[in-house]
Amino acid sequence: MAFIAELWKFLRVRKKFWLLPILVMMAVFGGLVVLSQGSAVAPFIYTIF
Numbered sequence: 446m447a448f449i450a451e452l453w454k455f456l457r458v459r460k461k462f463w464l465l466p467i468l469v470m471m472a473v474f475g476g477l478v479v480l481s482q483g484s485a486v487a488p489f490i491y492t493i494f
Contacts, residue, residue: 456462
């Protein structure tokens with residue numbers, strides 16, 4: 446949790462708010478990869494791509 450707080454402070458101080466959507470999408474895709482590893486959801490996720 447400290448990493449997220451430190452990242453938010455960095456984005457706020459350096460005015461790098463354009464990085465926020467990129468980081469959110471990377472987290473979403475990372476979550477999809479974790480979900481798709483050996484689960485029943487995998488065939489549905491693969492059809493998206």
